[in-house]
Amino acid sequence: MAERAAPAGERRGAATAAREALREIGIPRLLIALFLLTLFAVAFATHMDMAALITDCILRIARNGLLVLALLPAIQGGLGLNFGLPVGIICGLLGCVITLNAAIGGWAGFGLSAAIGMALAVPAGLGYGWLLNRTRGQEMMVGTYLGFAVVSGMSIFWILAPFTNPALVWAISGRGLRTTLTLTGIWDKLLDNLGGFHIGRVGIPTGTLALFALACLLVALFFKSRAGLSISAARSNPRFALAAGILDERTRVQATVMSTVIAALGIVVFCQSYGFVQLYTAPLLMAFPTVACLLIGGASVSRATLAHVVIGTVLFQSILTVALPVTSQVVQGDFSETARLIIQNGMILYALTRKSDR
Amino acid sequence: MTAPVLELRGITKEYEGNRVLKGVTLAVRPGTVHALVGENGAGKSTLMNVLFGMPVIHETGGYGGEIVLDGKAARFASPADAMAAGLGMVHQEFMLIPGFRVAENIKLNREPTRANPLSRIAGSTLETLDIATMRHDARAALDRVGLSIDEWMPMAGLPVGHMQFVEIAREVDKKNARLLIFDEPTAVLTESEAATLLDTMRSLAAAGLGILFITHRLDEVLAIADEITVLRDGEVAGRLDPRATTVAHIAELMVGRPAATVRHADAARRAGGTPRLEVRELEVDMPGEEVRGVTLTLERGEVLGLAGLAGHGKVGIANGLMGLYPARGTVLKDGKAFALNDPRAAIRAGLAFVSEDRRGVGILPDESIELNIVITAMEAQNRFLHHGPIPALRLLDGGAVRRHAREMIRALDIRTTGPRQQVRRLSGGNQQKVCLARAMTLEPDSLLVSEPTRGIDVGAKERVLEILRQLNRERGMSLLVTSSELAELRALCDRIAIVYRGRIAAILPPDAADAEFGLAMAGEREAAGAARG
Numbered sequence: 001m002a003e004r005a006a007p008a009g010e011r012r013g014a015a016t017a018a019r020e021a022l023r024e025i026g027i028p029r030l031l032i033a034l035f036l037l038t039l040f041a042v043a044f045a046t047h048m049d050m051a052a053l054i055t056d057c058i059l060r061i062a063r064n065g066l067l068v069l070a071l072l073p074a075i076q077g078g079l080g081l082n083f084g085l086p087v088g089i090i091c092g093l094l095g096c097v098i099t100l101n102a103a104i105g106g107w108a109g110f111g112l113s114a115a116i117g118m119a120l121a122v123p124a125g126l127g128y129g130w131l132l133n134r135t136r137g138q139e140m141m142v143g144t145y146l147g148f149a150v151v152s153g154m155s156i157f158w159i160l161a162p163f164t165n166p167a168l169v170w171a172i173s174g175r176g177l178r179t180t181l182t183l184t185g186i187w188d189k190l191l192d193n194l195g196g197f198h199i200g201r202v203g204i205p206t207g208t209l210a211l212f213a214l215a216c217l218l219v220a221l222f223f224k225s226r227a228g229l230s231i232s233a234a235r236s237n238p239r240f241a242l243a244a245g246i247l248d249e250r251t252r253v254q255a256t257v258m259s260t261v262i263a264a265l266g267i268v269v270f271c272q273s274y275g276f277v278q279l280y281t282a283p284l285l286m287a288f289p290t291v292a293c294l295l296i297g298g299a300s301v302s303r304a305t306l307a308h309v310v311i312g313t314v315l316f317q318s319i320l321t322v323a324l325p326v327t328s329q330v331v332q333g334d335f336s337e338t339a340r341l342i343i344q345n346g347m348i349l350y351a352l353t354r355k356s357d358r
Numbered sequence: 359m360t361a362p363v364l365e366l367r368g369i370t371k372e373y374e375g376n377r378v379l380k381g382v383t384l385a386v387r388p389g390t391v392h393a394l395v396g397e398n399g400a401g402k403s404t405l406m407n408v409l410f411g412m413p414v415i416h417e418t419g420g421y422g423g424e425i426v427l428d429g430k431a432a433r434f435a436s437p438a439d440a441m442a443a444g445l446g447m448v449h450q451e452f453m454l455i456p457g458f459r460v461a462e463n464i465k466l467n468r469e470p471t472r473a474n475p476l477s478r479i480a481g482s483t484l485e486t487l488d489i490a491t492m493r494h495d496a497r498a499a500l501d502r503v504g505l506s507i508d509e510w511m512p513m514a515g516l517p518v519g520h521m522q523f524v525e526i527a528r529e530v531d532k533k534n535a536r537l538l539i540f541d542e543p544t545a546v547l548t549e550s551e552a553a554t555l556l557d558t559m560r561s562l563a564a565a566g567l568g569i570l571f572i573t574h575r576l577d578e579v580l581a582i583a584d585e586i587t588v589l590r591d592g593e594v595a596g597r598l599d600p601r602a603t604t605v606a607h608i609a610e611l612m613v614g615r616p617a618a619t620v621r622h623a624d625a626a627r628r629a630g631g632t633p634r635l636e637v638r639e640l641e642v643d644m645p646g647e648e649v650r651g652v653t654l655t656l657e658r659g660e661v662l663g664l665a666g667l668a669g670h671g672k673v674g675i676a677n678g679l680m681g682l683y684p685a686r687g688t689v690l691k692d693g694k695a696f697a698l699n700d701p702r703a704a705i706r707a708g709l710a711f712v713s714e715d716r717r718g719v720g721i722l723p724d725e726s727i728e729l730n731i732v733i734t735a736m737e738a739q740n741r742f743l744h745h746g747p748i749p750a751l752r753l754l755d756g757g758a759v760r761r762h763a764r765e766m767i768r769a770l771d772i773r774t775t776g777p778r779q780q781v782r783r784l785s786g787g788n789q790q791k792v793c794l795a796r797a798m799t800l801e802p803d804s805l806l807v808s809e810p811t812r813g814i815d816v817g818a819k820e821r822v823l824e825i826l827r828q829l830n831r832e833r834g835m836s837l838l839v840t841s842s843e844l845a846e847l848r849a850l851c852d853r854i855a856i857v858y859r860g861r862i863a864a865i866l867p868p869d870a871a872d873a874e875f876g877l878a879m880a881g882e883r884e885a886a887g888a889a890r891g
Contacts, residue, residue, distance in 0.1 A: 221753060222751070224753050224754050225743075225750070225751045225752060225753050225754070226736055226737065226740070226743055226749065226750055226751070226752055226754070227750040227751060229729070229733065229736065229737075229754065230737060232725075233722055233725075233733055233737075236722045236723075236724055236725060237718075237719075237721070237722050237723070239682075239715075239718050239719045240719055240720070240721065240722055242681075242682060242701060242719075243680065243682060243701055243711060243713065243719050243734070244701065244705075244733060244734040244737045244738060245700075245701040245702030245705055245734075245737055245738045246737055
């Protein structure tokens with residue numbers, strides 16, 4: 001009897017361990033990783049240019065990393081997923097447009113764009129945070145609509161603002177910014193190529209990756225500082241925080257400002273890598289794929305870590321990169337955009353159903 | 359005597375090893391009002407949850423003992439079962455739909471209906487409401503509870519008092535109603551409304567219903583109850599005949615218990631030293647525990663107790679001093695004026711607080727023990743941080759935190775797997791020690807402790823009291839201890855202030871007679887207290 005009982009107990013132990021591990025990884029994350037592996041396998045089997053594919057993946061990961069990182073402070077501050085990311089994005093775009101209009105190129109132009117964008121993001125974040133404090137409990141809804149409203153309002157601004165540089169405004173009327181401004185020869189790829197090198201035929205955008213890593217490090221350090229711990233404490237128990245002299249109304253605003261500032265930097269880095277500044281409705285839906293990135297990494301509405309940021313960005317951006325060429329080989333027509341929307345919105349929906357997680 | 363409509367026999371209930379009901383037995387006879395009184399935490403709500411078969415009871419391992427309804431053993435699996443068997447509950451918070459009319463609320467989900475062609479095909483849920491019968495039944499029920507309003511009025515906009523009566527009418531209208539339970543029904547009513555409600559309860563009882571009346575208000579109990587059961591610490595502390603007892607005696611039973619050690623007045627330090635904290639005309643807007651003008655002095659090195667019945671404001675005093683609820687008044691700390699409504703100022707002035715609401719205010723459940731211990735000192739005093747130019751951005755000094763946490767874990771005997779363990783995983787007693795450790799870390803000269811031993815087991819209780827004594831004796835800390843357990847205060851304090859209706863009714867030595875405490879808590883010593891204090 002005893003001999004028979006022991007293996008049964010062991011089996012149960014192993015099964016529990018497997019269940020634990022599965023819960024730790026999360027079924028969605030597992031499925032998406034498998035989907036990505038399948039895509040790579042198909043790409044390999046159909047003799048696609050793997051080096052080019054991997055180069056593209058890494059480039060997109062580096063390009064989007066900061067935007068995903070921008071979501072982290074908001075979750076730490078108890079504001080949920082920051083669907084109001086376009087507020088920060090618009091600030092970054094303003095920074096770009098201002099320096100482009102003044103025809104400042106090179107590192108000065110890139111640096112100044114980022115600096116102006118982040119400076120503008122501070123008052124914007126303060127206002128956004130103030131609004132969120134007045135609409136407690138509906139942060140994600142309010143963020144979404146504030147993002148829409150700001151992008152739409154700025155569309156009018158892009159037309160009416162007194163920008164004069166002929167390279168930016170519509171050629172015929174001489175008024176109003178064009179929808180897409182090219183950075184070619186101004187400051188495109190500056191950071192990507194900083195210390196850039198190749199492994200075989202795979203290119204590495206060293207500077208952009210390094211900046212992403214540095215930003216991750218700084219955010220991690222910040223949440224070990226007094227101010228960062230206050231933000232986490234106020235999220236975790238506002239009444240406790242009050243008893244320690246922390247006002248959660250203030251820490252929520254701090255978290256919002258931080259999120260908005262990183263988003264502003266993130267979009268400037270994105271434009272640098274992409275080579276274009278896209279205005280008007282381009283930022284309208286930008287929060288959604290970014291949020292999906294973080295969620296695929298394993299984050300929930302109330303809990304996220306740097307590991308979620310990195311893993312999510314790698315998985316989601318890789319799928320986007322690989323799915324297009326692979327699916328166009330396998331099926332007729334473009335299936336990749338459909339796959340992106342299913343994954344992106346499915347992930348957001350899934351995360352919202354698991355609000356009480358942990 | 360008539361046979362009881364409801365009997366509870368030896369009801370026991372444990373929550374995670376903590377016995378909250380230890381064999382409660384009581385019987386309610388038809389035609390009588392049976393009052394159930396007890397302090398917060400005495401087990402009244404748990405007893406009602408057991409009686410109604412609430413899910414929380416089943417989820418935590420069920421209960422022991424027997425419920426007998428009309429002579430037959432009953433075991434309710436859900437509140438719906440209990441109601442079907444003839445139990446009715448009038449809630450403290452109203453369960454009414456504001457957008458519906460009074461009659462619709464009364465008949466909700468029990469509406470009289472008539473068949474129509476559609477319902478013959480699609481089932482009885484589509485039958486037509488019989489409005490005339492509904493109004494007639496509602497009218498009758500409203501008349502029984504003495505409410506003369508039109509039964510077709512909308513619910514929204516009715517005064518609070520009327521809502522309470524509509525709720526009662528709904529319970530009365532149930533055809534099989536046998537027993538009505540009133541849970542603190544007068545808490546939200548004005549005095550005249552409360553008087554009408556008591557009359558209604560009497561007449562409902564006279565009509566043959568059994569009534570179980572749960573309340574804090576002892577004068578109401580004496581006014582209408584036929585029998586009184588006093589609950590204390592999950593046990594029946596006494597059964598009283600209202601004609602042969604006094605408010606003071608009931609209060610004494612509610613809070614008093616044979617004290618193992620009573621500190622004697624001569625052993626206790628004489629009051630009249632240097633004041634540490636002078637409180638003048640303090641008012642605190644803490645819902646349910648309003649403080650309405652407390653004047654009090656905490657001496658250096660003294661242990662001052664705050665006692666009083668629930669709802670009279672004893673809990674509000676410390677919360678107001680620490681800035682957790684809006685407060686007005688003058689407070690001097692060591693002779694210097696002290697800013698109210700600012701928790702950080704309170705901590706920096708040398709005060710520390712252990713809250714009565716451990717889970718709500720006392721801990722960050724998901725964080726580690728070490729962070730829980732140091733976070734307030736870090737926030738308010740910039741301690742446990744590395745050096746750096748900007749105070750807010752200084753990093754936590756992990757080594758110093760770990761060393762301090764280990765020291766506290768040893769000193770307070772916190773049973774844990776280590777300083778990184780989540781506080782959520784600790785037992786109540788050990789969580790309380792973490793709260794104490796956090797307060798001690800602030801190195802205060804005045805420690806405000808509320809309900810230091812609520813909800814923790816006996817062993818931990820003794821240990822917590824011993825820690826408080828040590829802090830007082832060895833570090834010379836002044837303690838302001840708020841507690842519902844008089845025995846605990848009498849074992850710990852130099853003086854005990856009794857709070858009644860938001861004011862100090864009396865200040866008594868710990869070895870004063872039980873009866874004196876009872877009188878003060880019942881408000882019958884106000885004059886004497888004012889003369890002394």
